[in-house]
Structure formats: structure tokens, C-alpha cells
Amino acid sequence: MRVDTVYENARFLTGTKESVALAALNGRIVALGHDAAALSAKRRVDLGGSVVVPGFHDAHNHMAWFGMALDDVALSECRGVDEVYDAVARRAAETPPGGWIIGSGYDQNKLVGGHPTRQGLDRAAPGHLVRLKHTSGHMTVVNSAVLERLDLRNVPVGGDVVRDEDGSPTGLLREQAQLMLRPLTYPTPVERVVRGLDRASERYLAEGITSVQEAGIGGGLVGETPAELAAYQLARERGVLRVRSTVMVAASVLHDLDAGARSEARFPAEEPSALYGLDLGMRTGFGDEWLRIGAMKLFADGSLIGRTCAMHEPFEGEPDNVGYFQVPEDEIARTIAAAHKAGWQIATHAIGDRAITVVLDAYEAALKADPRRDHRHRIEHCAVLRPEELKRLASLGLIASPQGRFVNEIGDGMRAALGPGREPWCYRLKSLLDAGCVLPASSDRPVVEGAPLLALADMVRRKTASGVVLGPDERLTPAEALRAYTYGSAYAAFAEKDLGTLEIGKLADFAVLSADPTDESTLDSIHVVATAVGGDIVYERS
Numbered sequence: 025m026r027v028d029t030v031y032e033n034a035r036f037l038t039g040t041k042e043s044v045a046l047a048a049l050n051g052r053i054v055a056l057g058h059d060a061a062a063l064s065a066k067r068r069v070d071l072g073g074s075v076v077v078p079g080f081h082d083a084h085n086h087m088a089w090f091g092m093a094l095d096d097v098a099l100s101e102c103r104g105v106d107e108v109y110d111a112v113a114r115r116a117a118e119t120p121p122g123g124w125i126i127g128s129g130y131d132q133n134k135l136v137g138g139h140p141t142r143q144g145l146d147r148a149a150p151g152h153l154v155r156l157k158h159t160s161g162h163m164t165v166v167n168s169a170v171l172e173r174l175d176l177r178n179v180p181v182g183g184d185v186v187r188d189e190d191g192s193p194t195g196l197l198r199e200q201a202q203l204m205l206r207p208l209t210y211p212t213p214v215e216r217v218v219r220g221l222d223r224a225s226e227r228y229l230a231e232g233i234t235s236v237q238e239a240g241i242g243g244g245l246v247g248e249t250p251a252e253l254a255a256y257q258l259a260r261e262r263g264v265l266r267v268r269s270t271v272m273v274a275a276s277v278l279h280d281l282d283a284g285a286r287s288e289a290r291f292p293a294e295e296p297s298a299l300y301g302l303d304l305g306m307r308t309g310f311g312d313e314w315l316r317i318g319a320m321k322l323f324a325d326g327s328l329i330g331r332t333c334a335m336h337e338p339f340e341g342e343p344d345n346v347g348y349f350q351v352p353e354d355e356i357a358r359t360i361a362a363a364h365k366a367g368w369q370i371a372t373h374a375i376g377d378r379a380i381t382v383v384l385d386a387y388e389a390a391l392k393a394d395p396r397r398d399h400r401h402r403i404e405h406c407a408v409l410r411p412e413e414l415k416r417l418a419s420l421g422l423i424a425s426p427q428g429r430f431v432n433e434i435g436d437g438m439r440a441a442l443g444p445g446r447e448p449w450c451y452r453l454k455s456l457l458d459a460g461c462v463l464p465a466s467s468d469r470p471v472v473e474g475a476p477l478l479a480l481a482d483m484v485r486r487k488t489a490s491g492v493v494l495g496p497d498e499r500l501t502p503a504e505a506l507r508a509y510t511y512g513s514a515y516a517a518f519a520e521k522d523l524g525t526l527e528i529g530k531l532a533d534f535a536v537l538s539a540d541p542t543d544e545s546t547l548d549s550i551h552v553v554a555t556a557v558g559g560d561i562v563y564e565r566s
């Protein structure tokens with residue numbers, strides 16, 4: 025057999041055993057080890073003694089949002105609210121009057137002065153429309169010019185307009201209240217989304233990421249346009265969708281389908297009835313190895329650092345605030361039941377412990393009514409997980425999808441919101457593995473930095489920015505962290521037959537690293553040397 029490429033002179037950490045060479049043909053791995061080294065090939069690539077791992081798979085990211093936000097006023101480094109206003113004023117000076125100024129990435133926990141206000145933005149950019157997005161995506165501050173264009177008497181359920189003591193709006197719109205901005209900005213032109221995917225995925229390759237799951241397209245708070253799948257398809261046709269993408273679909277886009285009379289004759293349990301879903305009956309799994317429809321994405325509640333997520337007990341220091349749900353509890357249960365029955369995988373955003381309880385109840389009821397063996401339903405973030413709920417999650421065969429990097433970048437804000445008593449329940453990792461769950465890994469980019477090598481170190485150390493170890497019992501070994509960012513994430517996308525480990529028959533997607541990521545001592549200095557997708561090197565560090 026003559027193959028396309030033999031990669032050699034590296035340590036291949038395949039996910040099952042170590043190997044000395046890898047042979048690729050038509051995009052897939054056809055041989056490993058000495059068998060691979062002995063093959064004749066069109067091309068032989070000497071990897072110079074580096075370490076190769078399966079390509080990183082980000083199980084929850086927002087690639088379009090991240091790519092487009094590269095044009096926004098960057099606020100994540102600001103440490104005071106005046107710095108935010110200065111940045112807005114600088115952008116205003118170069119923006120035609122009346123135009124939009126969009127900023128993103130601020131976190132009030134890191135800002136002296138807290139959330140920016142409408143009045144401050146009015147001073148910084150008196151002649152513009154200003155919108156600053158919180159790093160969580162769960163809230164936005166706007167200036168008076170934007171506020172005047174909104175119908176504040178009709179705030180959507182599951183959101184609120186924050187007001188100061190004398191009752192006037194501060195400019196802060198939380199959760200579903202952000203949907204009031206939709207008529208001013210939505211839908212995003214498809215070409216802008218394509219450009220965002222292009223820029224984002226180029227960055228991803230440089231970080232060793234070869235596949236991702238996009239956590240919600242087409243609607244809801246994170247969707248950019250109802251034609252979002254068209255943007256992905258266009259990006260792929262033009263060769264600028266550089267990472268394999270599984271796209272979750274916003275729950276608001278699913279609907280009842282007219283699939284004929286609803287007979288009482290039951291479909292076999294494993295065969296979905298497809299009465300609820302996308303037009304044409306498309307559902308989870310449709311597509312190919314480059315672009316596939318993933319889970320239905322549903323939002324149960326909000327943000328922990330923004331203190332809007334639904335809690336059993338009040339946030340620390342705020343005895344009247346237990347957060348709230350984004351949609352009514354009974355609607356969460358109904359949506360989950362319908363999507364489950366129709367054969368969808370479901371990924372529900374639930375952060376507060378009360379939201380997690382409600383979502384577990386809904387999954388439990390749906391599974392009882394319509395048992396399905398390999399459902400792989402997920403709880404995104406799963407941020408405040410009580411011990412009894414962890415047991416229930418594991419026994420239902422659910423997948424928790426936490427973000428390892430959060431502890432580093434927003435961990436101090438999370439500790440402040442929870443207080444010491446609930447800290448051990450925060451963004452659990454190790455106890456999920458101990459309970460027998462498959463653990464995926466992800467960034468939620470652009471909420472925090474998305475480079476997997478940063479996250480691996482955070483999953484092992486769990487240090488907040490101020491240096492506190494948050495949940496020392498939840499630290500992973502470097503090997504466990506690597507497995508989560510490769511195999512665990514692929515499993516959470518039903519893609520482990522193609523991705524997640526380097527085995528014969530799987531896609532030849534891998535990252536070439538400067539050192540061994542399972543060696544804790546190198547985690548601070550390690551970098552990506554090259555990245556391969558489908559057997560071809562698509563990124564090389566210059």
C-alpha cells in the first residue's frame with residue numbers, strides 16, 4: 025500500500041497507547057507504529073521529536089460570535105469603568121456620527137466602579153449608538169440613544185431592565201431583555217458571519233483545535249441569524265470553515281412538524297417519530313464529518329458571575345436575589361420532552377443549582393416516558409452541582425459540560441457569588457469522572473480565552489486569578505484533562521467513531537506539540553508546533 029503521508033520521528037499519544045509513526049490516506053489513519061513507518065508514501069514528514077496528540081475538540085464554543093467580536097472594542101483587559109469609557113470614546117472618534125459602537129468582554133467583577141452606565145456612555149459617545157456586551161453574553165449595557173429606541177413597557181419574560189434608586193434605567197439589560205435590541209441589529213448579514221467563522225477558525229488551528237461544537241445557532245440569545253446554517257455551509261464551500269463543526273440548534277427554532285396524523289401506534293423506542301424539529305425533519309446527526317447538526321440548545325437560566333442564574337439559596341451578600349429562569353419551568357420540561365421524543369440530543373444551559381434540579385427533573389421525566397439508551401443529553405456549564413444532584417446526573421447517563429478555564433478567569437467572581445459553603449460544588453471535574461461520567465472539555469469562547477493548552481493547565485491547577493485554588497478536590501491529572509479535551513468532547517458530539525483518539529480508521533486530525541501535555545512540569549511552556557486536519561498540515565508555527 026502506498027499512502028499519502030507518513031508522519032514520523034514523534035511520540036504519538038494516540039489516546040490508547042503510544043506510537044512512533046502515523047500513516048494517512050484519503051484523510052484517515054490507515055496505520056500506526058512500525059507498520060506505518062514501513063509503508064511507502066507520497067510524502068514523509070519528520071516531526072523533529074515533538075509530541076502528537078489527537079486534535080483538540082472544543083465541546084462548547086461560539087465561533088461566529090468570537091470571530092465577529094474581533095472587530096468589537098475589546099474590554100476584557102479593562103480594570104476600571106473609566107477605562108471602558110475611554111475605550112468607547114476612542115472608537116467614537118473614528119466612527120461616523122449616528123453609527124454603532126459595539127464593545128465586548130467586560131466583567132463588572134474586575135472593574136473598579138462595577139457595570140458601566142448609560143450616563144457614562146452618553147458622555148463618552150454623545151453622538152452614537154453604544155452597546156457593551158458582558159463577557160458572559162447574558163447582559164448588555166446600552167446608552168440613552170439606544171434605550172430611547174426600545175419599548176421598555178414590554179420587557180420579555182426571563183429578563184429585566186435594571187433601574188437605579190429613582191427608578192430610571194441604568195442602561196443594563198439582563199438575559200432575555202437583550203432581545204429588545206433585536207429589531208435594531210438582527211439578523212446579522214450572512215457574509216459577516218462567514219467572515220467571523222473564517223477569522224475564528226484560523227485562530228483555532230493555531231491552537232491545535234481541529235473540531236468544535238457551536239453552542240446555539242439560528243435563534244435565542246446567541247444565534248446571529250435565522251440563516252446561520254447557510255453561513256456555515258458557505259464558509260465550508262469557500263474553504264474557510266477550517267475546523268470540523270457540529271452546530272447545536274437554538275431550541276426556539278424547533279417546531280411541530282406536520283408528519284401526518286399522530287397515530288397512537290408507537291414507534292419503536294429507538295426510532296424517533298420526528299414530529300418536533302427542523303423543517304424536513306432534520307435532527308441531531310444530520311450532515312457529514314465537516315458540518316453536522318448537533319444537539320438542541322436550550323437555555324434554562326443565566327450567569328453565575330452576573331448573578332442571574334436560578335439558585336436554591338440566595339447569592340452571597342444578596343439575601344433577596346435567587347436569580348431566575350430564562351423560560352418558565354414547565355416550558356423547559358415540555359421542550360425537553362418533545363425534543364427527546366423526536367430523537368434529538370439535548371444540551372441545556374443550567375448554571376444555578378435550582379436550574380440544575382429543574383433540568384434533571386425534566387430529563388428524568390422524558391427518559392421515563394420514552395426510554396432511550398444512548399441519548400447523551402447534556403447540561404452545559406453545570407456550574408453549581410450539589411452532591412445529591414451529581415449522583416442523579418450520573419445515574420441518568422447525562423453529560424455535564426463544564427469549562428475548565430472559567431476557574432482561572434472568572435473564578436474569583438464565582439467565589440464571591442457563592443460564598444465559601446457552596447464553593448466545593450462549583451465547576452466540578454474530578455467528581456464527575458469518579459461518578460462514572462464521560463467528561464468533555466470546552467471554553468465557551470469568547471466568554472474566556474479558548475486555547476486548549478491554557479485550559480489543560482487550569483483543569484489541573486484550578487487556580488483563580490487571585491491565586492486561590494477553587495475546589496482542590498476537583499483537580500484533574502494532566503492525562504485526564506487531555507482525554508476530556510479530545511475523546512470526552514468527541515463523545516459528547518456522538519463523534520467518537522471518527523474523532524477523539526488516533527486509531528486506524530479514524531480521521532487524521534492531530535496537534536503537534538513542543539512537549540508532553542501529560543507532564544505537569546511542562547504545562548506552562550508547552551506550545552502548538554503544527555496542526556493537521558484530514559491528514560494534511562494546515563497550520564505551522566513560523
Ligand SMILES: [Zn+2]
Binds near residue numbers: 084085086239468
Ligand atoms: Zn455558551
